[in-house]
Amino acid sequence: xxxxxxxxxxxxxxxxxxxxxxxxxxxxxxxxxxxxxxxxxxxxxxxxxxxxxxxxxxxxxxxxxxxxxxxxxxxxxxxxxxxxxxxxxxxxxxxxxxxxxxxxxxxxxxxxxxxxx
Amino acid sequence: xxxxxxxxxxxxxxxxxxxxxxxxxxxxxxxxxxxxxxxxxxxxxxxxxxxxxxxxxxxxxxxxxxxxxxxxxxxxxxxxxxxxxxxxxxxxxxxxxxxxxxxxxxxxxxxx
Numbered sequence: 721x722x723x724x725x726x727x728x729x730x731x732x733x734x735x736x737x738x739x740x741x742x743x744x745x746x747x748x749x750x751x752x753x754x755x756x757x758x759x760x761x762x763x764x765x766x767x768x769x770x771x772x773x774x775x776x777x778x779x780x781x782x783x784x785x786x787x788x789x790x791x792x793x794x795x796x797x798x799x800x801x802x803x804x805x806x807x808x809x810x811x812x813x814x815x816x817x818x819x820x821x822x823x824x825x826x827x828x829x830x831x832x833x834x835x836x837x
Numbered sequence: 838x839x840x841x842x843x844x845x846x847x848x849x850x851x852x853x854x855x856x857x858x859x860x861x862x863x864x865x866x867x868x869x870x871x872x873x874x875x876x877x878x879x880x881x882x883x884x885x886x887x888x889x890x891x892x893x894x895x896x897x898x899x900x901x902x903x904x905x906x907x908x909x910x911x912x913x914x915x916x917x918x919x920x921x922x923x924x925x926x927x928x929x930x931x932x933x934x935x936x937x938x939x940x941x942x943x944x945x946x947x948x949x
Contacts, residue, residue, distance in 0.1 A: 763940030829879035
Protein backbone atom coordinates (compact mmCIF):
# COMPACT_ATOMS: atom_id res chain seq x y z
CA UNK A 721 0.00 0.00 0.00
CA UNK A 722 1.13 3.50 -0.72
CA UNK A 723 2.24 5.23 2.44
CA UNK A 724 4.33 7.77 4.28
CA UNK A 725 6.69 6.32 6.87
CA UNK A 726 8.39 8.06 9.74
CA UNK A 727 10.45 5.26 11.27
CA UNK A 728 11.24 7.02 14.54
CA UNK A 729 8.35 7.45 16.97
CA UNK A 730 10.40 9.36 19.55
CA UNK A 731 13.84 10.98 19.38
CA UNK A 732 15.74 12.66 22.21
CA UNK A 733 18.64 15.01 21.51
CA UNK A 734 20.70 17.39 23.60
CA UNK A 735 20.34 21.10 23.06
CA UNK A 736 22.92 22.24 20.52
CA UNK A 737 23.19 18.84 18.87
CA UNK A 738 22.27 18.23 15.26
CA UNK A 739 18.98 16.63 14.27
CA UNK A 740 17.74 14.49 11.43
CA UNK A 741 14.17 13.20 11.22
CA UNK A 742 13.49 10.59 8.62
CA UNK A 743 10.61 10.36 6.17
CA UNK A 744 10.08 7.86 3.37
CA UNK A 745 7.22 7.57 0.93
CA UNK A 746 6.12 4.90 -1.46
CA UNK A 747 4.39 6.77 -4.28
CA UNK A 748 5.56 6.26 -7.82
CA UNK A 749 5.61 9.79 -9.21
CA UNK A 750 7.41 12.67 -7.54
CA UNK A 751 4.90 13.96 -5.06
CA UNK A 752 4.64 17.27 -3.28
CA UNK A 753 6.37 16.95 0.10
CA UNK A 754 5.85 18.81 3.35
CA UNK A 755 7.07 18.92 6.93
CA UNK A 756 4.78 20.23 9.66
CA UNK A 757 5.44 20.84 13.34
CA UNK A 758 2.91 20.57 16.16
CA UNK A 759 3.49 22.06 19.59
CA UNK A 760 1.40 20.67 22.48
CA UNK A 761 -2.23 21.79 22.32
CA UNK A 762 -1.76 23.46 18.97
CA UNK A 763 -2.57 22.80 15.37
CA UNK A 764 0.11 21.96 12.83
CA UNK A 765 2.34 24.62 11.33
CA UNK A 766 4.12 24.31 8.00
CA UNK A 767 7.92 24.14 8.30
CA UNK A 768 8.83 23.71 4.63
CA UNK A 769 7.68 22.25 1.35
CA UNK A 770 9.13 20.73 -1.82
CA UNK A 771 7.32 20.92 -5.13
CA UNK A 772 10.13 20.86 -7.69
CA UNK A 773 13.56 22.32 -8.43
CA UNK A 774 16.41 22.43 -5.92
CA UNK A 775 16.21 19.28 -3.83
CA UNK A 776 17.49 21.03 -0.69
CA UNK A 777 14.79 23.29 0.69
CA UNK A 778 15.03 25.77 3.51
CA UNK A 779 12.21 26.31 5.97
CA UNK A 780 11.36 28.35 9.00
CA UNK A 781 13.09 28.12 12.38
CA UNK A 782 16.40 27.04 10.80
CA UNK A 783 15.12 23.73 9.42
CA UNK A 784 15.98 22.29 6.04
CA UNK A 785 15.05 19.12 4.18
CA UNK A 786 16.53 17.23 1.29
CA UNK A 787 14.53 15.34 -1.31
CA UNK A 788 16.30 12.21 -2.55
CA UNK A 789 14.39 10.61 -5.38
CA UNK A 790 16.55 7.47 -5.44
CA UNK A 791 15.76 6.80 -1.79
CA UNK A 792 12.16 8.09 -1.82
CA UNK A 793 13.11 10.16 1.19
CA UNK A 794 12.56 13.69 2.44
CA UNK A 795 14.52 13.95 5.69
CA UNK A 796 14.32 16.99 7.93
CA UNK A 797 17.50 18.43 9.42
CA UNK A 798 18.65 21.14 11.77
CA UNK A 799 22.32 21.79 12.60
CA UNK A 800 21.78 22.88 16.20
CA UNK A 801 18.62 22.10 18.14
CA UNK A 802 17.09 24.58 20.58
CA UNK A 803 14.94 23.62 23.57
CA UNK A 804 11.98 25.33 21.87
CA UNK A 805 12.17 22.78 19.04
CA UNK A 806 10.66 20.12 21.30
CA UNK A 807 7.44 19.19 19.51
CA UNK A 808 5.98 16.56 17.23
CA UNK A 809 6.97 16.59 13.57
CA UNK A 810 4.90 15.26 10.70
CA UNK A 811 5.94 14.48 7.17
CA UNK A 812 3.16 14.74 4.58
CA UNK A 813 2.87 13.86 0.93
CA UNK A 814 0.44 15.09 -1.70
CA UNK A 815 -0.01 12.51 -4.40
CA UNK A 816 -2.33 11.88 -7.29
CA UNK A 817 -3.63 8.33 -6.87
CA UNK A 818 -5.82 8.16 -9.97
CA UNK A 819 -3.86 10.54 -12.19
CA UNK A 820 -7.01 12.50 -12.96
CA UNK A 821 -6.22 15.72 -11.11
CA UNK A 822 -7.59 14.34 -7.85
CA UNK A 823 -4.97 14.92 -5.15
CA UNK A 824 -4.72 13.39 -1.71
CA UNK A 825 -2.62 14.43 1.24
CA UNK A 826 -1.29 11.68 3.49
CA UNK A 827 0.51 12.25 6.78
CA UNK A 828 3.10 10.10 8.46
CA UNK A 829 2.39 9.06 12.03
CA UNK A 830 4.78 11.65 13.43
CA UNK A 831 8.05 11.81 15.35
CA UNK A 832 8.07 13.30 18.82
CA UNK A 833 11.23 15.28 19.57
CA UNK A 834 12.44 15.77 23.12
CA UNK A 835 15.33 18.15 23.84
CA UNK A 836 17.60 17.70 26.86
CA UNK A 837 18.93 21.00 28.26
CA UNK B 838 -5.60 37.77 11.02
CA UNK B 839 -7.54 34.86 12.55
CA UNK B 840 -6.65 32.18 9.96
CA UNK B 841 -8.65 29.03 10.71
CA UNK B 842 -11.05 29.19 13.65
CA UNK B 843 -12.63 26.11 15.19
CA UNK B 844 -15.39 25.95 17.78
CA UNK B 845 -15.78 24.59 20.35
CA UNK B 846 -12.32 23.94 21.82
CA UNK B 847 -13.56 21.16 24.09
CA UNK B 848 -16.70 19.02 24.15
CA UNK B 849 -17.94 16.05 26.13
CA UNK B 850 -20.80 13.99 24.70
CA UNK B 851 -22.69 10.94 25.81
CA UNK B 852 -22.96 8.00 23.43
CA UNK B 853 -25.76 8.64 20.95
CA UNK B 854 -25.75 12.42 21.24
CA UNK B 855 -25.20 14.57 18.19
CA UNK B 856 -23.14 17.68 17.65
CA UNK B 857 -21.63 19.88 14.97
CA UNK B 858 -18.07 21.15 14.93
CA UNK B 859 -17.72 24.51 13.27
CA UNK B 860 -14.80 25.75 11.19
CA UNK B 861 -14.26 29.06 9.42
CA UNK B 862 -11.31 30.48 7.50
CA UNK B 863 -10.68 34.06 6.46
CA UNK B 864 -7.92 33.46 3.89
CA UNK B 865 -10.22 33.01 0.88
CA UNK B 866 -8.99 29.44 0.49
CA UNK B 867 -10.76 27.12 -1.91
CA UNK B 868 -10.14 23.82 -0.11
CA UNK B 869 -11.06 22.80 3.41
CA UNK B 870 -10.50 19.61 5.40
CA UNK B 871 -11.44 17.78 8.57
CA UNK B 872 -8.87 15.52 10.24
CA UNK B 873 -8.87 13.50 13.39
CA UNK B 874 -5.72 12.92 15.40
CA UNK B 875 -5.31 9.93 17.68
CA UNK B 876 -2.17 8.84 19.58
CA UNK B 877 0.15 6.80 17.38
CA UNK B 878 -2.11 7.21 14.34
CA UNK B 879 -1.02 10.58 13.01
CA UNK B 880 -3.69 12.62 11.24
CA UNK B 881 -6.39 10.88 9.28
CA UNK B 882 -8.58 12.66 6.79
CA UNK B 883 -12.30 12.41 7.50
CA UNK B 884 -13.77 14.57 4.72
CA UNK B 885 -12.57 17.34 2.52
CA UNK B 886 -14.02 19.98 0.24
CA UNK B 887 -11.83 20.77 -2.75
CA UNK B 888 -13.93 23.80 -3.58
CA UNK B 889 -17.18 25.45 -2.57
CA UNK B 890 -20.07 23.17 -3.41
CA UNK B 891 -18.12 19.90 -3.35
CA UNK B 892 -17.33 17.43 -0.59
CA UNK B 893 -15.53 14.09 -0.70
CA UNK B 894 -14.81 11.27 1.69
CA UNK B 895 -11.37 10.82 3.12
CA UNK B 896 -9.80 7.86 4.86
CA UNK B 897 -12.20 7.57 7.83
CA UNK B 898 -15.62 9.07 6.90
CA UNK B 899 -17.93 6.61 8.67
CA UNK B 900 -20.05 8.19 11.39
CA UNK B 901 -19.53 11.73 10.10
CA UNK B 902 -21.19 14.16 7.73
CA UNK B 903 -19.97 17.51 6.46
CA UNK B 904 -21.41 20.68 4.99
CA UNK B 905 -19.51 23.30 2.99
CA UNK B 906 -21.84 26.11 3.95
CA UNK B 907 -20.01 28.70 1.86
CA UNK B 908 -16.42 29.39 0.88
CA UNK B 909 -15.48 30.32 4.46
CA UNK B 910 -17.22 27.64 6.49
CA UNK B 911 -16.97 23.85 6.65
CA UNK B 912 -18.79 22.01 9.41
CA UNK B 913 -18.46 18.43 10.67
CA UNK B 914 -21.45 16.66 12.17
CA UNK B 915 -21.59 13.60 14.37
CA UNK B 916 -25.17 12.30 14.20
CA UNK B 917 -24.84 9.63 16.91
CA UNK B 918 -21.58 9.89 18.78
CA UNK B 919 -19.67 6.75 19.74
CA UNK B 920 -16.72 6.31 22.15
CA UNK B 921 -14.54 5.46 19.13
CA UNK B 922 -15.01 9.07 18.01
CA UNK B 923 -13.16 10.38 21.05
CA UNK B 924 -10.33 12.27 19.42
CA UNK B 925 -8.86 15.66 18.63
CA UNK B 926 -10.40 17.11 15.50
CA UNK B 927 -8.57 19.58 13.28
CA UNK B 928 -9.96 21.72 10.54
CA UNK B 929 -7.58 22.96 7.86
CA UNK B 930 -7.73 24.99 4.69
CA UNK B 931 -5.52 25.51 1.64
CA UNK B 932 -5.57 27.59 -1.52
CA UNK B 933 -5.89 24.45 -3.62
CA UNK B 934 -5.82 20.74 -2.79
CA UNK B 935 -2.08 20.46 -3.41
CA UNK B 936 -1.13 23.59 -1.47
CA UNK B 937 0.17 23.76 2.11
CA UNK B 938 -2.46 23.45 4.81
CA UNK B 939 -3.31 26.01 7.46
CA UNK B 940 -4.66 24.39 10.62
CA UNK B 941 -7.01 25.46 13.36
CA UNK B 942 -6.11 24.79 16.99
CA UNK B 943 -8.32 21.74 17.28
CA UNK B 944 -11.39 20.51 19.13
CA UNK B 945 -10.87 17.91 21.83
CA UNK B 946 -13.94 15.66 21.86
CA UNK B 947 -14.66 13.02 24.49
CA UNK B 948 -17.54 10.59 24.06
CA UNK B 949 -18.51 8.67 27.20
